[in-house]
Amino acid sequence: MKRFFIAVLVSLFLLPLASVVFAAGGAGPDKSMLKGVLVEINEAEHTAVLQKDGTKELRNLIIGEKVRPEDLRLHKKVLVSLDHDAGENVIKDISIMFMDMTMKKLLSLLTIGLVGGILSGFIGSGGAFVLTPAMMSLGAPGAVAVASNMCHKFPKAMIGTYKRWKYGQVDLKLAATMAVTAIIGVQIGVMIQKYILNQWGNDGSNLYVSTMFVIVLVVVGSYVALDAYKLSKGNKDADAGTPKLALRMQSINLPPMMNFKVAKVRISAWVTIPVGLFTGMLAATIAVGGFIGVPGMIYVIGASAMVASATELGIAFIMGLWGSIQWGLSGLIDIRLAVLLLATSLIGVQLGALGTTYVKDYVIKIVMAATMLIVAVSRGALLPGYLSKFGLVDQLTPATAAFLDGLSFWALITALGVAGFISTGAMVKGMIADRKESKLHIVAEADRA
Amino acid sequence: MATQHNKPKPYLSTVIFGALSISFYVLLFSNETMVTDTFTRGGIYTLFPVGTAFLFSFIHGAFASNLLSVLGIEAKKK
Structure with missing residues (x-):
């Protein structure tokens, strides 16, 4: 308990400090991106007046050709990206920052929060890949969805880490080492995301997020699936041996060498650096860092799926x-989205965390692979739509667009359902077996007495 | 499910933390416009969303933990 709180306190002091030092590198609103409220819209002359956020400064803007009239709303906080190629002050893209909260959206957020929480507690990551696209489909701009998810992720990860640390599954040293390198990765990731938003607006940001989602999820997901399949075919009771790649990495004797006691690994710091770096980059840009981090710790560093998924929660917090x-x-966090997700995800993450104490190591891999691959289908279905906005493929017919949207939506629901079903099923099965065992134990003791 | 028969269930803590948590949610959503506006000003205002997230995680997290104990859902004992 004491060690855990010291670790949390150190992170709390160091991060804001480091953040200020790094602030010049990537933080702060983009120059070509405006945040504010439209106070006047003249559709006939294609002009609008924007009051910049936090100031009384008014700016006259020209409504670009690609801007849809329904996106222009008075007295709502909006994100505007400008089209410098078309001239000065021409709106390229505009989106409402804070979506109107309806009962349907509220219930959707609570539901995905719960399942996302269970997944996070169970496989160390996994809320984000569902939550970010879900928030985007509910109407949040890509950048706001990523920012709000991030703000919901760290408290959830903190609670999850604490629980799994109590179960003896978190390697705090490995988490700290990975996190330090991952922070550099986050910095790079934030800069890339901002550059893309700046250059290509929300459509560009959406296209980038979706493309990265699909590539990472398909490649890594297939690898984990193959491994989980082999393990499920073999002796289920035996824990998986250390993967070949990890054994080779552990044999590299390049100082400084590091000992990770909980993970039971001795490995060169030079191996953990790239794994941490990529984890950070993906976490900042597309919020699925865990899908590089966990397989990285399993297949490159050589930790068990149990320790890797628990340690990932610690990394995710920092x-x-x-x-x-x-x-x-x-200023891109919509706190309403963050706290609504937390309402159920804080329950889910603790449920998932305690669930791991009832299952075998390979079950974690199965859940991870299944969710990654199904979500890849969901995001892949959206790619043609984003590509057509850039003229890279022909304009989609309304029927095709509707079909792809439906496919994307249902794949996401399927991913949530499958992941929730496998993890909860395995958890309940483990709990029932455990209860039977303790009953037998009590009966045996009574007999002896 | 390893229910702790000897340990009393934390009914009181669940109710207290639950009530606290609901109050914070009501407070935030009844001032929705002011909150979203203040929290997205950037700069030093970053402390608001980050601090709020911490506050909710402690209060609501404690509620959730107690709730699971009350329901008898506990981790496997070694």
Whole structure:
């Protein structure tokens, strides 16, 4: 308990400090991106007046050709990206920052929060890949969805880490080492995301997020699936041996060498650096850092799926806090989304965390692979739509667009359902077996007495 | 499910933390416009969303933990 709180306190002091030092590097709103409220719209002359956020400064803007009239709303906080190629003050893209909260949206957020929480507690990560696209489909701009998810992720990860640390599954040293390198990755990731938003607006940001989602999820997901399949075919009771790649990495004797006691690994710091770096980059840009971090720790570093998924929660806390400060400096966090997700995810994450004490190591891999691959289908279905907005593929017919949207939506629901079903099923099965065992134990003791 | 028969269930803590948590949610959503506006000003205002997230995680997290104990859902004992 004491060690855990010291670790949390150190992160709390160091991160804001480091954040200020790094602030010049990436934080702060983009120059070509405006945040404010439209106070006047003249559709006939294609002009609008924007009052910049936090100031009384008014700016006259020209409504670009690609802007849809329904996106222009008076007295609502909006994110505007400008089209410098078309001239000065021409709106390229505009989106409402804070979506109107309806009962349907509220219930959706609570539901995905719960399942996302269970997944996070169970496989160390996994809320984000569902939550970010879900918030985007509910109407949040890409950057706001990533920022709000980040702000919901770190408190959830903190609670999850605490629980799994109590179960003896978190390697705090490995988490700290990975997090330090991952923070540099986060910095790079935030800069890339901002550059893309700046250059290509929300459509560009959406296209980038979706493309990265699909590539990472398909490649890593297939690898984990293959491994989980082999393990499920073999002896289920035996824990998986250390993967070949990890054994080779552990044999590299390049100082400084590090000992990770909980993970039971001795490995060169030079191996953990790239794994941490990529985890951070992906976490900041597309919020699925865990899908590089956990397989990285399993297949490259050589930790068990149990320790890797638990340690990932610790990394997610530190990186999530760092990322939230960065996104907060740009003023892009919709706190309503963050706390609504937390309402159920804080229950889910503790449920998932205690669930791991009832299952075998390979079950974690199965849940991870299944969710990654199904979500890849969901995001992949959206790619043609985003590509057509850039003229890279032909305009989609309304029927095709509707079909792809439906496919994307149902794949996401399927991913949530499958992941929730496998993890909860395995958890309940483990609990029932455990209860039977303790009953037998009590009966045996009574007999002996 | 390893229910702790000897340990009393934390009914009182669940109710207290639950009530606290609901009050914070009501407070935030009844001032929705002011909150979203203040929290997205950037710069030093970053402390608001980050601090709020911490506050909710402690209060609501404690409620959730107690709730699971009351329901008898506990981790496997080694």
